[in-house]
Amino acid sequence: MSITIYDLAKKLNYSPSTISRALNNHKSIGKKTTLNIQKAAKEMGYKPNTQAASLRSKQSKTIGILISRINRPFVSTLISGIEDAARKSGYNVLISQSNDHYKDEITNANTLLQSRVSGLIVSLSMETKNTDHFKEFTDQGIPVVFVDRVPLSFNSYKVIIDNYNSAFQATQHLIEQGCKRIAHFAGSQHLNVYNQRRSGYLDALKHHNIPIDKELIINLKSLSFEEGKIATEKLLKLPLPPDGIFSANDTAALSAITYLKEQQIRIPEDIAIIGFNDDPIASIIEPSLSTVSHPAYKMGELSFQRILEHTTDRTIAGVSEIFVLDTSIIIRKSSKRY
Amino acid sequence: MSITIYDLAKKLNYSPSTISRALNNHKSIGKKTTLNIQKAAKEMGYKPNTQAASLRSKQSKTIGILISRINRPFVSTLISGIEDAARKSGYNVLISQSNDHYKDEITNANTLLQSRVSGLIVSLSMETKNTDHFKEFTDQGIPVVFVDRVPLSFNSYKVIIDNYNSAFQATQHLIEQGCKRIAHFAGSQHLNVYNQRRSGYLDALKHHNIPIDKELIINLKSLSFEEGKIATEKLLKLPLPPDGIFSANDTAALSAITYLKEQQIRIPEDIAIIGFNDDPIASIIEPSLSTVSHPAYKMGELSFQRILEHTTDRTIAGVSEIFVLDTSIIIRKSSKRY
DNA sequence: TAAATTTACGCAATCGATTGTTTTTTTTAA
């Protein structure tokens, strides 16, 4: 059916091994021979059988992505960045979603391991507290890059943003706009991203000598639109409602905006709001949502670069590096009082 | 390193072929033997080498997805549906994006072909007019499922919505709300989706004896936010501006809403608007956007089902079927006058 | 010109599973 190196070998009167080496630019094959073989291969429409190659060489030119849900602005943009970068380097991308379940994350990790991916890019599920299921990868020398939602302890590559500092800035911004009682929608605290955003929030308050009121910190499991509404309702019922909200994501912040508008509460005059992520919707909603911009696409590209460098330069096996990307605070109407 | 059927064979005193057949529940192996082997395999932590299996059997348990851009609500939800369904059936998902370029679509299609995917799910790029690059798949008996943006001529599976009828309904809805001059943001006409939405729009006008004014039909290349604004500006400058807009997607419709609000034009009183897709943002923007809901996730699941059925039931090779899924018109504030 | 290198290429095993064919074992029928 499709043509193999054996067909080429017969046609050109070389041995299959020479064909193979020539196609891979092996130095032990003469230049002319190499060029001839490559030309002939192209002419005859030779397409390497990647299964055979990876069976023998135990390398797959495929990387695995393991994320919570494709179907979210940050994640899909991240994947887009990974895919574009991988494609450029001739890598395929296997994708799998945990739907934020720990169990599915384990299952999918194992499947990807079986697929002999040559690298894995992971953003942890909401439920994940233990990351032992990734040890098998590093044990086998397969690089694992954690992105955004990363474990604290696991020794590996990590591509993140400075959640603490971003949150600090965001909170400080609200303070600068005159907010005295700033609420915080916090996410699952075992995840680095939400934990650090909370820390940044707390420290910004401290730094500006604003007392911390635990009633103003609302812990939300998934930071969904529904939860955002419930949280906002709760805040409004307080004896002393807040005059600012820093939400750990945009979804909950948008929900707050929607609900507050229904309740005829002015934004940002009565309550100023800032979110996190810069989802597309943030700039369109009225009032537009101030937020922290996450370089999702770039994080994807960079994650792939790490894997590529790791696989080309085997000397760096076992290295653990943390890459922190810049965010930017985007001030829009929802928090701009002056 | 990892354990193989040969290890199992040695351990259990069977031949590798028996091991292989037992693991695949082949009927020529006795029940007890099969069970014993499977139990032992599990105990010893046997993981099949999929590369080896697919090299030999020429089947990969991997399907390919070829879409324009991951990073869009409809597409990412579609993928999510495919991935969930595929995972359930033990399939892997290879993903690639054309970024709406014809050339990249061809390149990626070839890469996926080389990866020996056992099925391909495609949503065409904006630029694609010729679909010969998919013939190789069907020639090799690999099922191709086109989703949403499908070619007219290619003989294959297609999973679509009734664009014509949805557009007809959407336009009719505007008419029922009293609109007399309804504009249309049309997309690239060589794509079925936009072409048929335009037809539905035109026929709805005809059906209600509303004259067709070509000035009100704005052709947009990508239906982006920017283009939506430009189109809206153009419409407002007309001697007789429209009193309704049916946009072929939500992005452009949202842009129109944003711009019209800036211009102090009332929605829906002065201009009623309806979009297409039901992007998450549609329900959140103020006024909320009426639109046509697209069952993206379901389309993904169904697409995978087609592939699965095709690969399990080889008798249906070469079959071409078109599956039309239901949409629903979602009426929100942007078009509700009464 | 012979010996020593270097360069270019071929041989053959190998990766781990699948599968058509054959052999052995068991069951059934006569």
Add this chain to the structure above:
DNA sequence: TTAAAAAAAACAATCGATTGCGTAAATTTA
């Protein structure tokens, strides 16, 4: 009890590329 039929398992080739090792040819050195 024995032949025939059916069931269970083994043999061995195969998928298509990679790669360590060996050898012939070309080049350099003495």
